[in-house]
Amino acid sequence: MTTSNPTAEIIGGPERFLEAELSQQIQFLTARARAKGSAKGNEALVDLGLKVRQYSTLSLAASGLKPTQRELGAFLDLDPSQIVALVDFLEKRGLVAREVDPRDRRSKIIIATEKGLEIHDEATKRLLIAEGESLKNLTSDEQEQLRELLLKIAF
Amino acid sequence: MTTSNPTAEIIGGPERFLEAELSQQIQFLTARARAKGSAKGNEALVDLGLKVRQYSTLSLAASGLKPTQRELGAFLDLDPSQIVALVDFLEKRGLVAREVDPRDRRSKIIIATEKGLEIHDEATKRLLIAEGESLKNLTSDEQEQLRELLLKIAF
DNA sequence: TATTGTTATACTCTATAACTATA
DNA sequence: TATAGTTATAGAGTATAACAATA
Numbered sequence: 327m328t329t330s331n332p333t334a335e336i337i338g339g340p341e342r343f344l345e346a347e348l349s350q351q352i353q354f355l356t357a358r359a360r361a362k363g364s365a366k367g368n369e370a371l372v373d374l375g376l377k378v379r380q381y382s383t384l385s386l387a388a389s390g391l392k393p394t395q396r397e398l399g400a401f402l403d404l405d406p407s408q409i410v411a412l413v414d415f416l417e418k419r420g421l422v423a424r425e426v427d428p429r430d431r432r433s434k435i436i437i438a439t440e441k442g443l444e445i446h447d448e449a450t451k452r453l454l455i456a457e458g459e460s461l462k463n464l465t466s467d468e469q470e471q472l473r474e475l476l477l478k479i480a481f
Numbered sequence: 482m483t484t485s486n487p488t489a490e491i492i493g494g495p496e497r498f499l500e501a502e503l504s505q506q507i508q509f510l511t512a513r514a515r516a517k518g519s520a521k522g523n524e525a526l527v528d529l530g531l532k533v534r535q536y537s538t539l540s541l542a543a544s545g546l547k548p549t550q551r552e553l554g555a556f557l558d559l560d561p562s563q564i565v566a567l568v569d570f571l572e573k574r575g576l577v578a579r580e581v582d583p584r585d586r587r588s589k590i591i592i593a594t595e596k597g598l599e600i601h602d603e604a605t606k607r608l609l610i611a612e613g614e615s616l617k618n619l620t621s622d623e624q625e626q627l628r629e630l631l632l633k634i635a636f
Numbered sequence: 637t638a639t640t641g642t643t644a645t646a647c648t649c650t651a652t653a654a655c656t657a658t659a
Numbered sequence: 660t661a662t663a664g665t666t667a668t669a670g671a672g673t674a675t676a677a678c679a680a681t682a
Contacts, residue, residue: 340556344636346544347605348537352624353518353612355631357533360515361558362635363508378512379649382503389501396663401495403516405651410665432658432663450502457508463633469507472634475627476510478618480517481499534672551640560674565642587640587681 363460370456374449375419381449383412387422388438388446394427395434421445518615525611529604530574536604538567542577543593543601549582550589576600 348354367378376384382402386393393401399409413436416422421442427433438446461469503509522533531539537557541548548556554564568591571577576597582588593601616624 340552341636343541343544343546343548343552343556346541346546348540348544350628351608351612352616352628352631353515353522353533353608354537355628355635356511356515356518358558358635359631360508360511363511367508378508382509385503386498386501389498389503391498391501393498397495397498401498403513406664408650434664453506453508457506461507461634464630468630471626472630473505473507473510475619475623475630476507476514479616480510480513481496561641563673585682589641
């Protein structure tokens with residue numbers, strides 16, 4: 327019945343819930359945007375064997391800022407044990423290396439290898455394309471506005 | 482050493498990673514914003530025994546739009562089995578009821594009970610306060626801009 | 637034959653506490 | 660005594676497939 331009746335299709339489509347007050351809550355919209363975005367992002371990276379979470383870690387390791395594991399955790403909002411797992415993964419793939427911090431031998435600085443830098447460049451390229459698709463309903467100006475607004479609330 | 486040297490504190494603070502290119506990617510900022518937002522949201526609801534995911538379901542049940550479980554899944558991007566678990570939880574707490582759709586007895590319409598409506602009102606009030614805190618770095622105009630931009634990309 | 641809700645199951649993600657080595 | 664990283668483990672969240680009732 328539902329499939330044979332086009333009116334029912336329209337009535338039953340999820341768009342009708344746009345009028346629910348939930349759809350006006352910024353937190354809900356943010357959650358939806360990130361769910362769609364990270365799905366698209368993971369899809370863009372699947373051929374490289376990476377997920378967005380792993381990419382974020384690799385990206386900081388490739389930044390030249392020489393993050394320690396603790397700093398990665400603080401910035402990515404992950405606890406130390408999750409960082410260990412992420413760095414283990416990237417290290418086994420030869421994308422990053424652990425270097426002992428000479429100023430504090432308890433700390434380990436995570437640095438991208440040559441291979442890591444290459445994979446990171448390719449991953450960044452693919453992610454920016456995916457980001458463009460996710461934001462295709464926005465003009466360039468709007469994308470810039472969005473970035474600035476998010477920067478003000480993300481940190 | 483780190484704690485006794487204020488300079489090291491500043492150098493080592495996570496703010497220094499704001500200059501990493503990762504911090505300019507909208508997807509990353511969106512993920513961070515929602516992580517902070519849903520943490521604050523869950524915190525705001527903890528006294529009501531709800532999480533934001535459960536609130537979303539309750540909110541649609543309270544909207545008067547008479548969603549079926551399938552529609553809830555489509556709109557909230559959750560698969561049917563997750564909806565079952567969510568509705569089970571809310572039903573056991575007496576906040577929603579399952580009603581058989583007279584037009585298709587396979588479907589079940591989820592409707593908030595009186596108690597569900599009350600809890601929903603209180604939860605909404607608390608969430609809006611939490612949202613205000615999350616967005617305290619934005620002016621009212623900026624919050625409205627953000628809502629409109631997110632609406633364009635969230636669906 | 638297809639769809640809705642359900643159940644079972646496994647997989648990932650996240651959170652916590654205990655351990656080691658360094659400070 | 661405190662901190663960085665590690666390990667182990669359990670809990671929450673998510674994804675998949677098979678099933679019964681209905682279309």
